Amino acid sequence: MTSATPARPPGRPRSGVNDVVFAATLSTVHELGYARATVERIAAAAGVAKTTIYRRWPTKGALIVDCLLDAFGPVPVDGGSKAAILSGAIRWIAGKIGEPGVGDAFAGVFSDAVSDPGLRLILATRLQDPYRIALQDALGEPEQRVLFFIDVVVGTLLHRLGMTGVPMVEADVDALVDMVLPVFG
């Protein structure tokens, strides 16, 4: 019979520094901005060799995406009215984008994806799809409409952050909710 827990592969196991690298990534991006947060600097901040990072993530973009997945966690899709689900999702992502480092990393990796189809695929499948599917299930809306919803919400929040360097204030998030609810609620 095959064991339920797969046998540990031979050789030295990886040290558990992923969380340290994620924290170093966010703090470095927060302090220096996305472009100046080089892999070398992130590695130094994490107390780790650059090669260790490239053994775990193939590119800087993949590292950032995993870091964001770790920072976001699961979507809080509390059962409730459609309006409650939508406004909850908007306020949740707006709050995350306001956390130090998270918004900059989010906007930065989107930036790189503009001219990098490989990164665009990672972004779509690893980051966007899980949240899109969760929203589809919770709302019972077709894929197209949920994608449009995501474009509006994330696009607006990131455009504000990118143009001003400051996350959107609460009053404008309220306005965003008020604008979106009649269409999707």
Added chain:
Amino acid sequence: MTSATPARPPGRPRSGVNDVVFAATLSTVHELGYARATVERIAAAAGVAKTTIYRRWPTKGALIVDCLLDAFGPVPVDGGSKAAILSGAIRWIAGKIGEPGVGDAFAGVFSDAVSDPGLRLILATRLQDPYRIALQDALGEPEQRVLFFIDVVVGTLLHRLGMTGVPMVEADVDALVDMVLPVFG
């Protein structure tokens, strides 16, 4: 008495290749994407030396912004109802973003601005402000609301382009208009 036409400065006058460079910029961005459209390649496509470009624009970002200003031209603010002005502006910018090279250059320069405050300033003052002011005057709306409008419209359109590589289809532009009009009309 001082002459109405200021005396031409001494030395060899600049050749009139700005338009050629703009066209080469858009076609190169369209063919290769933003990141691979290097200044050297743009110069080669324009039949011009790289140093000539750097004599006229201090950075790649400044070149792109001027190229976009040339491509956009003035906002078509036809007098009419608020709703007509708003939907006209949305469809106009959506159309421009759909032109080959323009959308990619727009998204790309926004990308760079995320971690480049200097470029952000150029972008805000040279590109965004004229259109924002024109809209403020035409709509009689305060600055904050017009900025929010721009964040929603441009953010949504660029997020779609950045995530998919394809400009937003007309049906979704219609949905964007329908969503925005009740709030701003």
Added chain:
DNA sequence: CATTTGCGCTACCTTAAGTTTCGAAACCTC
């Protein structure tokens, strides 16, 4: 102890932005 794999380190390759230098060309004034 033998094997296998991860880590840190260093050196390296490649690409791209932006700079410098220099000889030649174009324009103006005298």
Added chain:
DNA sequence: GAGGTTTCGAAACTTAAGGTAGCGCAAATG
């Protein structure tokens, strides 16, 4: 036409960053 001033094109250069390769050592399994 001569001299002065600025631009152009070409090439070499600097710097920064992403990403790779090789090495010796450490940590696990058997």
